[in-house]
Amino acid sequence: MxxxxxxxxxxxxxxxxxxxxxxxxxxxxxxxxxxxxxxxxxxxxxxxxxxxxxxxxxxxxxxxxxxxxxxxxxxxxxxxxxxxxxxxxxVAEKYPHGLDRLMGLAETLREHGRVSNEVRSAGPVAAPAPVAERLRVPVGSDVLYIERLRRLNGLPLSLDLTYIPLDLGTALLGADLENTDVFRLLEAITGQPLGHAEITLEAVNADAHSATVLQAPRGSAVLMLERLTHLADGRPVDLEFIRFRGDRITMSGLLRRSL
Amino acid sequence: MxxxxxxxxxxxxxxxxxxxxxxxxxxxxxxxxxxxxxxxxxxxxxxxxxxxxxxxxxxxxxxxxxxxxxxxxxxxxxxxxxxxxxxxxxVAEKYPHGLDRLMGLAETLREHGRVSNEVRSAGPVAAPAPVAERLRVPVGSDVLYIERLRRLNGLPLSLDLTYIPLDLGTALLGADLENTDVFRLLEAITGQPLGHAEITLEAVNADAHSATVLQAPRGSAVLMLERLTHLADGRPVDLEFIRFRGDRITMSGLLRRSL
The missing domain is CATH 1.10.10.10 (Winged helix-like DNA-binding domain superfamily/Winged helix DNA-binding domain)
Incomplete structure (x- = not known):
């Protein structure tokens, strides 16, 4: 230079x-x-x-x-x-998450190791307006709320807050949430593949509590993903707010000039 | 809850x-x-x-x-x-950057205001191996290096480090880099549209110097984008390392389950 x-x-x-x-x-x-x-x-x-x-x-x-x-x-x-x-x-322990295809964490990181999920909470909650509107259920009706700390080979990767309509959520509660992506479970329960998801990505500084849960330094950069996933028939079935540790995840994809 | x-x-x-x-x-x-x-x-x-x-x-x-x-x-x-x-x-001043189509900053933020670029440096540098390989030019041959602080309506948004093959770079040097996306200029110079780009996104904490340039607090979360852009004929023409202020940009797109 x-x-x-x-x-x-x-x-x-x-x-x-x-x-x-x-x-x-x-x-x-x-x-x-x-x-x-x-x-x-x-x-x-x-x-x-x-x-x-x-x-x-x-x-x-x-x-x-x-x-x-x-x-x-x-x-x-x-x-x-x-x-x-x-x-x-x-000494980097940074793993690539695909941005090209809609995939669950265990799927996208398959070649890098085993994903396990610590289920911090799981149960019905009354859907607040922003959740109800996006999942197209009545405001105040029950939806399943799941909170998971997700690890790759034991290392904390992400903290996921998930809302699912209760007709699908009830079956999910009995499933092996510790070892299976919600995406896979939703496809098994509904008998149809997922279709698409709208995503928003941001970089934010971890607040003290989130940092503690993720075992990351306070204020460390977090890749925040908000994702609304639809079944192949278009029904929205999975609203997630995901905090990825910035030092553990990269997102890669391909953009085209013309659509 | x-x-x-x-x-x-x-x-x-x-x-x-x-x-x-x-x-x-x-x-x-x-x-x-x-x-x-x-x-x-x-x-x-x-x-x-x-x-x-x-x-x-x-x-x-x-x-x-x-x-x-x-x-x-x-x-x-x-x-x-x-x-x-x-x-x-x-009080949020956070702007949406499309993740679905390959677009320059001024293009993607058109409805939100005017993008201006402070050109911090622009001139030929000898291409180090990682640049030369990706732009498919000989190691040590000259490429154009451009460093820009990019603003939306006067607010610092991103710091962009850009490498361009010199046959295209020479024409770029005489162009209005202050007010025009490099994407637009490359299309004008080559007479062909851009094709695709490989991108990688990460969340990192801003180092002290980058934070100063971006007028952001030290350690603040930055959305880091690495992007290699190709012309429609496949030739790689633009390698960029972009630091977006995390508090000013969100990236939104759509993912599909099957490709």
């Missing part, structure tokens, strides 16, 4: 030379960190060890100080650890 | 009654907050004011303490403010 060749539009004005240099190095560290983090997450370092700082500096045509600052950014994210005498090693 | 009817699986063991009650109230506050936040974000309170605490408590069959705790969660996220004598008002 040979900075002297880059036109810099924003450094004009009354900033001092030292402040400008610090900002430039921070910009370059982020630039390098983004390239390295992509390799970390996609298995670009097969033996789990990053090259030596000087080798990275040569490959990316940047200074050792910038390399150190970039590695610090990745360490702060929990993606690498720097071990004296060993170097920089990958 | 009548708690006594909910089977509680996780509260067993040596927790005290008081601790169990606190946990239960925190669970219910999150449950309520998720329902209210969805309404806040989708314009469910047309006059921008939430009902009184007691009205919310009645609607959701929960206590006033739980309502207060839920509103505190929304306030901590910057979605509402609580004004003495007025009540709880919506």
């Amino acid at each position: 040979p900075t002297e060749r880059i036109r810099d539009h924003a450094g004009q004005g009354a900033t001092t030379v030292a402040a400008r240099r610090r900002r430039l190095r921070a910009d370059q560290a982020r630039q390098l960190a983004d390239l390295l983090r992509q390799q970390v997450l996609t298995g670009g370092f097969p033996d789990g060890t990053l090259p030596h700082e000087t080798a990275i500096g040569a490959d990316y045509r940047t200074t050792r100080n910038t390399v150190r600052q970039a590695l610090d950014l990745l360490r702060a994210e929990g993606l690498v650890e720097r071990l004296p005498g060993v170097g920089t090693v990958v | 009548p708690t006594e009817r909910i089977r509680d699986h996780a509260g067993q063991g040596a927790t005290t009654v008081a601790a169990r009650r606190r946990r239960l109230r925190a669970d219910q506050a999150r449950q309520l907050a998720d329902l209210l936040r969805q309404q806040v974000l989708t314009g469910g309170f047309p006059d921008g004011t939430l009902p009184h605490e007691t009205a919310i408590g009645a609607d959701y069959r929960t206590t006033r303490n739980t309502v207060r705790q839920a509103l505190d969660l929304l306030r901590a996220e910057g979605l509402v403010e609580r004004l003495p004598g007025v009540g709880t008002v919506v």
